[in-house]
Amino acid sequence: MAHLFKVDRVRLLCSCGVLKPITAIYFCRHCLKLRCGNCVSHEVDTLFCPNCLENMPSTEARLKKNRCANCFDCPSCSHTLSTRATSIQAPSPDDPAKTVARKVYYLACTSCRWTSRDVGLKDQTVATGGWAEQDNEHYKFLQSLLEHYRSVAQQEKLDRERKRFSHRKSAYLSLTDKYSLPSLLGRKSLTPLSPYSPKGDSGQASEMTPSEAVSEVSGLPDNIFTDELVLSSVTNMVQRMASPEWQPEMTSDLYPLHKHILVKRSLRCRHCEHNLSKPEYNPSSIKFKIQLGALLVEKGKPVWRLRGRNMQPPHYFSVHMSPGESTCQTKSAISFFLIPFSVVAWRRANKVGVNLLVTPKPDVERAKVGFVLRYDYTNTVATATESRTVTLNIPVMVDVGPVSSQ
Known part of the structure; x- marks a missing residue:
């Protein structure tokens, strides 16, 4: 390299005609050609949390919106939140007149000193969490949109399959007439997911009421021009976009964010379909089973x-x-x-x-x-x-x- 931190000073010509630094080039031993990120297929091997290093199946990650359920990020500075323990005085369950020390847990950021107590989240009696989630007022509307477009996609898929297998429909009916199969058996086979099912089944997309634009919008609050503005209490664009469902305007409305999960991916040559890079399954390991970097091979x-x-x-x-x-x-x-x-x-x-x-x-x-x-x-x-x-x-x-x- 010509410079320690400027790897683009020396670049190699990939087989696709793009100049790339040697740290971003792979060498295929079967094709005997250089491959860059545009010449390979990216495949997801494992999904894991970068904080607790717990593996997560793809179906579970899809349900949890690609976030870890146990680890949180600071909504103020995006640093990882840690669980802190403290003792408080609480009434004794045996004698309410007496107080006993009870151990509770809360979330705290070691970088900006933000805590879950700043937004009024109750302390938990166990360290595993259980903090209350923020409710989204548009949750039902978003779910109805997802269900609508999911049914539309299913209906379009059925239409394509019906056109593809339309020539088999007549052959199937002729066999039922030839061998006198019961009509009930034929009806059971025509499920809504079958490409031969008639239109108008339960798989058909539901109708949605389109949204209408309004000419009148809600006005600004009365105290916006009278109260003194404190910039430290107003969120910036990074903090708002970190919570796209709510987009809080004030720092007092910032809630802990579930940590995004990461993936370990393998790279495969598109020409010969051989692996160029394949990491180990263990999330805590930084080794590779296959690593055909141009600098190494x-x-x-x-x-x-x-x-x-x-x-x-x-x-x-x-x-x-x-x-x-x-x-x-x-x-x-x-x-x-x-x-x-x-x-x-x-x-x-x-x-x-x-x-x-x-x-x-x-x-x-x-x-x-x-x-x-x-x-x-x-x-x-x-x-x-x-x-x-x-x-x-x-x-x-x-x-x-x-x-x-x-």
Whole structure:
């Protein structure tokens, strides 16, 4: 890389024609081509909570709106809320005249000091939670819309299936007449979900009353121009959009938010459908079962040729040679071709530093240079009829930086 935090300074040309940094490129061992995020299929392996690291089935995650039921985020700063314990004085169940200490729990943010007591949520007697949920006044209306469009989608699916299997309907009825099957058996098979069911069944979409626009809207409150405005008590756009169902205007109406769940995904090549990246199932593990990143799998004996493009002289950059298990241990395992010893700055295991001197074009504000990295790759998944050693060419583009006016 040309810079530690600027990986876009050195980019490789993907097989789809897009320049990507080497950290965002994968190498398919079966196609022998570079693949970026646009050339692979993304598949969800597991769903888990990033706080409690609990796996969640896809059906349960869909019912819970892709949120964890036990972990909460701060509605003020989006930090993870922690459960705090405290003791309060409560009347004794045996003698109401006496008070005893009772342990209760509440939610608190360690970043902005927001607590669940700020919105009037009652403390719980158990640490597992059970805090009251905020009611949505539009819940019934939204559910009716979902049911309506779900029935519409089901009806459209049945219509497509009916057109697809329309030629089988006559054959089915002729068999019933030929073998004298009971009419009751035929009626039972024509369920509302069957493609042969007639129109007008219970699966038909229900009618919805369309919404009508009104010319009169509710006015502003009377005290909006008289009361002093305190900006610290008004929510910002991030806090409002974190709760799209309610969109609170005041900080006193902020309620704890259930934490969003994350996914572990695997990447599959769209051409040959082989896995390029597959993580482990355990959410607490950061290891991969399959990881074919371009930085990790490209091996061989590189032979590069320079094609000058607006490069500011002199400039120094490093070329990764062969990051493999065997070649990284000894320096003698690397061979250089067409590279004079005078331009090689240093050699270290599987890396080499090269000094290049290229004259930039006139009237160029930013210097760039491109070259082709050619190397021999040993194909470990080749068949008996295929060659195990394949020569690959990878175009590389280096963004050197702005050209000095001196």
